[in-house]
Amino acid sequence: METAEILKKVRQIEIKTKGLTNHIFAGEYHSAFKGRGMNFSEVRDYHFGDDVRAIDWNVTARFNTPYIKVFEEERELTVMLLVDMSESESFGTAKQSKREMLTELCAVLAFSAIKNNDKVGVIFFSDGVEKYIPPKKGKSHILFIIRELLSYEPKKKGTNIAETLRFFNNAAKKRSIVFLLSDFISGNYQDALNIAAKRHDMVGIHVYDPRDKELPPVGLIQLRDGETGHTQWIDASDKKVRDYYTQQFMQHSQYCRNAFMKSGAELVSIRTDEDYVKALQSFFLKRV
Numbered sequence: 001m002e003t004a005e006i007l008k009k010v011r012q013i014e015i016k017t018k019g020l021t022n023h024i025f026a027g028e029y030h031s032a033f034k035g036r037g038m039n040f041s042e043v044r045d046y047h048f049g050d051d052v053r054a055i056d057w058n059v060t061a062r063f064n065t066p067y068i069k070v071f072e073e074e075r076e077l078t079v080m081l082l083v084d085m086s087e088s089e090s091f092g093t094a095k096q097s098k099r100e101m102l103t104e105l106c107a108v109l110a111f112s113a114i115k116n117n118d119k120v121g122v123i124f125f126s127d128g129v130e131k132y133i134p135p136k137k138g139k140s141h142i143l144f145i146i147r148e149l150l151s152y153e154p155k156k157k158g159t160n161i162a163e164t165l166r167f168f169n170n171a172a173k174k175r176s177i178v179f180l181l182s183d184f185i186s187g188n189y190q191d192a193l194n195i196a197a198k199r200h201d202m203v204g205i206h207v208y209d210p211r212d213k214e215l216p217p218v219g220l221i222q223l224r225d226g227e228t229g230h231t232q233w234i235d236a237s238d239k240k241v242r243d244y245y246t247q248q249f250m251q252h253s254q255y256c257r258n259a260f261m262k263s264g265a266e267l268v269s270i271r272t273d274e275d276y277v278k279a280l281q282s283f284f285l286k287r288v
Helices: 003-032 057-063 098-115 139-151 161-171 190-199 239-263 276-287
Strands: 037-045 067-074 078-084 119-125 129-136 177-182 201-208 220-224 231-235 266-271
Touching: 003 098, 003 139, 003 276, 057 067, 078 098, 078 129, 078 161, 098 119, 098 139, 098 177, 098 201, 098 276, 119 139, 119 161, 129 139, 129 161, 161 177, 161 190, 190 201, 190 239, 201 239, 231 239, 239 266, 266 276
Parallel strands: 078 119, 078 177, 177 201, 201 266
Antiparallel strands: 037 067, 119 129, 220 231
């Protein structure tokens, strides 16, 4: 895209996703992802029904009337978006490609984070880490991330989730909320995911296209793997061929679900022709 097109698209995504954040997600996000603990804020007069364990005995003794300590959640968190930029993400047969949906999802999560005063960082990956954007706060930082999501051209076409998680595990020094957004068409990543999930609040967002799962009965067609370049002619009018294609997708999806379950991390699956608003809302509310 030309620069003017990119800026126009950034503005469109900002308007759409910031509106969703302001009216739908901000409260759910805050409740779903807790701060690191509670910090002392102030003391106030004791009221009937207050927890007596919160009484500040030093202040109470000084003024000869009961006072209690008030605590506030230590809110500031770091959110890391690990975004799959491989060739398979450019595929799309519904309203949008997988990469377009990933971009909107990242924008919603990023605006939700900065509305709650959290930092946001991003890692773009394919066969390995392509680009690292350190965590920062602020609207201009989020708009920069969206612009990069729209315009970045990956150097490689494949997907290596394990290598990406190993890089993140070595780079991240403090506990973070981590969203791993991908179609998860990758080799084994169980061990790296186990380590990441122990150190961080780990959430996978599995984005897939309807045609990743099912083929229409349209006769002889040529399939091309965007990541390897391999092509193959198949007879899509043959039900056995279509069933085998679906079976391969189901096995892949099952590995993904099992990997996240074994690691203790969470996984959300969203199809490109579905409403991601409902999927995210349901996930946030489930965590509350």
